[in-house]
Amino acid sequence: MIRRPRRNRQSSSIRSMVKETRLHPSNLVQPIFLVDGNGVRSQVESLPIAYRLSIDEVLKEIKSCIKLGLYNFIMFPAVDEKYKDKDATYSYNPDNFYLKAATTIKKAFPQITLISDVAMDPYSSDGHDGYVKNGEIVNDLTLPILQKMAIAQARAGFDIIGPSDMMDGRVFSIRKALDGANCIDTSIMSYTAKYASAFYGPFRDALDSAPKGGDKKTYQMDPANKREALLEAQLDFEEGADFMMVKPALHYMDVIHLLKEHYDIPIAAYHVSGECAMLLAAAQNGWLNLNKSMDETLLSIHRAGADIIITYFAKMWAEKYQNG
Ligand code: PBG
Numbered sequence: 001m002i003r004r005p006r007r008n009r010q011s012s013s014i015r016s017m018v019k020e021t022r023l024h025p026s027n028l029v030q031p032i033f034l035v036d037g038n039g040v041r042s043q044v045e046s047l048p049i050a051y052r053l054s055i056d057e058v059l060k061e062i063k064s065c066i067k068l069g070l071y072n073f074i075m076f077p078a079v080d081e082k083y084k085d086k087d088a089t090y091s092y093n094p095d096n097f098y099l100k101a102a103t104t105i106k107k108a109f110p111q112i113t114l115i116s117d118v119a120m121d122p123y124s125s126d127g128h129d130g131y132v133k134n135g136e137i138v139n140d141l142t143l144p145i146l147q148k149m150a151i152a153q154a155r156a157g158f159d160i161i162g163p164s165d166m167m168d169g170r171v172f173s174i175r176k177a178l179d180g181a182n183c184i185d186t187s188i189m190s191y192t193a194k195y196a197s198a199f200y201g202p203f204r205d206a207l208d209s210a211p212k213g214g215d216k217k218t219y220q221m222d223p224a225n226k227r228e229a230l231l232e233a234q235l236d237f238e239e240g241a242d243f244m245m246v247k248p249a250l251h252y253m254d255v256i257h258l259l260k261e262h263y264d265i266p267i268a269a270y271h272v273s274g275e276c277a278m279l280l281a282a283a284q285n286g287w288l289n290l291n292k293s294m295d296e297t298l299l300s301i302h303r304a305g306a307d308i309i310i311t312y313f314a315k316m317w318a319e320k321y322q323n324g
Contacts, residue, residue: 021303025321028298029072029115029268030065030314032058033206036080036097047202047277048284050312052078055101061315062109068318074115074162074310075102078207079122086132088123088145092152099156106157115189116158118149118174119165127211129165130219137218142167147177154183160243164191166219171239189243189268190236193229193255196220199248199274206273229255230262237263243308248272250297253304260305269306271297276312291320 008018033044033052040054053061062073077098083090090096106114119129120142126132130142142165150161161178163170171190178186196217204210221228229246236244244263246256247270260267279297283290294313301309311317 021299023299023302023309023317023321025069025314025318026071027302027307027309028070028314028317029074029113029308029310030070031310031312032061032073032075033078034058034075034098034101035078044202044206046205047273047312048280049276049316050202050206050273052206055097055104058101058105059108062105062112065315065318066109066112068315068322070314070318071111072113072115072308072314073105074117075105076117076203076207077122078209081125084123084125086125088120088149091120091123091145092148094152096152099152102153102156102158106159113159114157115160115162116150116153118146118153118161118163118170120145120149121165121209121211122207126213127209128214129216130167135214139167139169139219143170143173146170147173150174151177151181151183154178154181154186158186160187160189162189162191162245164194164247166191166194166216166221168235169239171236171241175240187242188240189245190239190241191247191270192232192236192241192244192259193252194220194245194247195223195252197223197248197251197272197274199251199272202273202277223251226255226258229258233259233263237265241265243268245270245310246306248275249301249306249309249311250275253301256301256304256306266307267305268308268310269301269304271301271309271311271313273312295320 035052037054038056041057042052044050121129130137243266245268246252249269249271256269279293282288
């Protein structure tokens with residue numbers, strides 16, 4: 001045998017030298033579930049490593065993440081039913097606790113990156129990402145609402161606006177609105193290929209944001225489709241997205257790879273709540289080693305082409321990284 005690939009695996013130092021993919025805490029984004037009030041830290045039952053936190057607890061959480069070298073956060077609000085209406089008006093109300101929290105966070109920790117969520121579902125009495133009229137999600141009536149939401153978030157201090165709604169034309173609409181409001185330095189991380197997935201369950205539990213009727217299949221993508229992701233990517237690129245995201249991550253590695261090959265802007269992947277919950281549940285049963293399976297999972301998403309990984313494991317992984 002001329003070629004013996006095992007030679008390059010024979011010691012830990014050689015394996016380290018030939019390692020093709022390395023993950024660093026700077027590649028990771030930690031999601032935060034924000035609730036109104038004070039002193040709240042309530043566990044999400046279907047995702048036991050995640051908590052709904054009030055702003056005082058969020059500040060403590062971010063501080064401890066910074067100590068671990070983790071500087072990137074994406075925040076989602078759990079909104080009380082009383083604030084929800086058809087037009088999601090609370091999403092751009094200056095009294096909105098989510099917007100106020102962003103201002104407080106960025107004032108306390110200007111060095112971090114804070115990513116928002118733009119979609120109507122947390123604020124909509126219909127629980128859909130877009131405006132519902134006669135049972136239909138109306139694309140073009142949604143866009144002006146998303147614009148107002150994005151401007152309010154940029155003004156509140158979010159560094160990156162994250163449209164997760166999958167309406168057509170929203171990236172351009174938001175870019176135009178942000179520029180018009182003189183927020184030219186606020187970036188857009190578009191949920192470019194977001195699939196109508198069964199793996200969002202724990203997230204919807206956490207925020208109580210499941211649709212009140214129907215499903216999200218007329219706007220989120222069909223899990224069967226890959227070429228369509230290229231069309232979404234082309235549009236988002238042309239419309240001015242600064243980052244493109246694939247969501248979920250593990251079950252869509254081929255899509256991550258495809259976008260990475262075709263586009264020269266950073267690619268993010270959202271390792272979603274259900275994908276994390278699977279590992280946690282198996283580990284709780286003693287069926288998997290959580291540390292090792294988490295490591296392999298995040299590394300694989302990175303290897304597939306994701307420069308950035310949004311994952312509920314971010315803090316846990318950063319802690320492990322720091323401890324060697
Ligand atoms: C909603 C939104 C969802 C997630 C992020 N933003 C759920 C949905 O589309 O119903 C899911 C994230 C996760 O499961 O971790 N705009």
